[in-house]
Amino acid sequence: MYKVLIIEDDPMIGDMISMYLGEEGFEVIRMETGQKGIEAIKQFAPDVILLDLMLPDMDGLELCSQVRTTSRVPIMIVSMKNKVVERVAALGAGADDFMCKPFSMHEMSARVHALIRRSNFYQNASDSARMNPPARQDAKSERAEALLADKNKIILDVQTRSMIVQGQLVETTYSEFEIMKCFVNHPGRVYTREDLLQTVRGFDSYVTDRAIDVHIANLRKKIEDNPKEPRRIRTVWGVGYKFVY
Template sequence: MHRVLVIEDDSMVGEMSMMHLSEEGYNVRRAVNGKEGLQLLTEFAPDLVIMDIVLPDINGKDLCKDFRRTSLVPILAVSMKTEVLDRIDALTAGADDYLCKPFSMRELTARVAAMIRRTEMNSAETMIKSDPVSVPAPLQGEGKDPVTLDYDRRSIFVNHTFVETTYSEFELMKLLVNNKEKVFSRDQLINTLRGIDSFVNDRSIDVHIANLRKKIEKDPKEPQFIKTVWGIGYKYVTNS
């Protein structure tokens, strides 16, 4: 049974969300503030988090960042804020999808099912790999790729150092690394995240890429790995 953590201070929305998700077969726990949410992240170990961006004790975007320091769990942000910039801010902070209030419980459960289904699909891909990538030995000399992906743990290492990424960032990086030198249009990258981020668009792709560059590039303003192909999209390059 999949575990879903709902962080929601609005009692009506919180209780309705729990009821409908429970009816769909999920094991659901609710936190009424950010502090309790952080505690349940450790104690409950959810497979997915539904997080209100406006909480009584902490800004939800800051809470997303706190979650991302210790966990890669998929996060569905919910909020009364409907502006595009609000959605982009949430994605930048570490959320994987965004749902505007008021929303139907049917849509909520559909979003949750889609995000969990995508997680399971990626786990299945890992299982069928004959030689999954593990934490590499330190790479020596030029001509070696310093960026390594560990599919089992959905982790990225740069020069043998672990780099924290969101679910969506890992998916993009996996696509780019597995197709070195191939140019991907923004539309192709958007399709990669369908089912994870329902609001994904050109702007949010650029945000994800900018975040990845900050995490893996020595100088994000002069990227060596994730290159922009002007007028088209992005590609991943190495000296290997």
């Protein structure tokens, strides 16, 4: 039975979601404040979190960022806010999906299932890679397919979907990894925002040009010595971005 943590202070909405997901076979608990939600994450170990942005004790984006520093649990924002800038901010804070109130319970349930499915797929792929390392005699060919590296020690492992920068493991979202894979595969190529949108569309529910800029900004923080003066992910004004060694 999959577990859902709802962090929502509105009792009517919270109870309605809890009842619907409970009837769908989920184990559900609801917390009314951000602090109680943080405590519940440790104790309840949810498979997915439904998070309201407007909580009585803290901002939902702040909570989302805090959770993302220690956990990969999928987070879906459920909020009355529906402006593009707010959805982009949520993605930038580490959310995986965003639904605007009011919404269809059927769609909400489908998205919860999709988030859990995707999370389990990545986890299973990572576990499989750790438990079944390539045979020594095939190591060279296996790693040639699994690793995409540049001369400055940026390594993408497509089996475990992890990025290593100068010997350090760096966490990425799904979309960040896909964008970085395009860059490392084709250094010097200029990608328009539309190119990158097509790369991640289907994984970000509300992906926009602005969301691509947020992903680029986050990647620069993770791989650049000075994100304000990027040397690797460069802006091609009026066009898009390119990656250089």
